């Protein structure tokens with residue numbers, strides 16, 4: 001992965017994850033003077049929303065991917081950005097008032113360990129939260145793409161698989177020892193100037209969708225492009241909705 005990965009991520013998923021971050025911050029409502037950990041920060045969609053609320057001194061971020069860590073450090077000078085994994089967070093117990101992980105749990109090799117670590121580094125009375133696009137009932141940001149891919153090839157699977165259901169998230173949170181667990185649906189709307197505006201980021205090679213597209217020849221790519229177009233409102237501009245499950249917990253005082 002190169003620094004370009006951060007730019008591509010932003011153009012592809014960032015336009016969805018930035019409004020989602022705003023919704024997550026609204027939900028957990030961190031207060032001035034509090035310290036918040038952003039786990040799996042990527043190039044910084046949630047980091048940015050937290051910095052706007054708390055200033056750089058209130059935000060610590062961590063991600064395993066070096067280009068994302070570099071991008072987050074460059075974008076948010078003064079924010080402590082670490083390179084590391086959720087499953088072994090390099091922080092003392094009770095270091096934060098809140099620990100949040102947006103669109104990360106399905107990437108963790110051991111999600112229960114990752115969520116348990118988030119609870120360990122959060123002080124008694126503090127809040128932990130994690131969100132994932134609702135790939136179960138949807139719509140998610142990629143729903144039109146996978147619907148089109150399945151139409152052309154019924155075996156096509158929508159990433160990221162079974163972790164993205166509400167019950168699975170609740171189960172993981174319970175097994176990680178989160179208490180007072182609640183779930184909420186977060187909804188975002190993203191505006192697109194045209195179909196090409198929607199389509200172009202899929203050609204950047206990000207994630208399983210980028211891989212799928214790259215594996216097709218020109219004709220296959222054009223068929224998929226047309227099938228996606230049929231899933232979306234004709235012409236433009238138009239708006240798409242995506243919904244995410246968010247699970248929150250409280251650390252026993």
Ligand SMILES: C[S@@+](CC[C@H](N)C(=O)[O-])C[C@H]1O[C@@H](n2cnc3c(N)ncnc32)[C@H](O)[C@@H]1O
Pocket residue numbers: 013014017018039040041042043044045046062063064065068084085086087101102103104107108109114
């Ligand atoms: C879909 S991105 C989400 C980035 C950011 N939170 C956002 O909302 O835009 C998933 C991120 O999880 C990170 N990641 C993958 N495995 C991880 C792990 N085990 N612990 C922490 N982060 C991880 C990836 O490097 C990537 O930045």
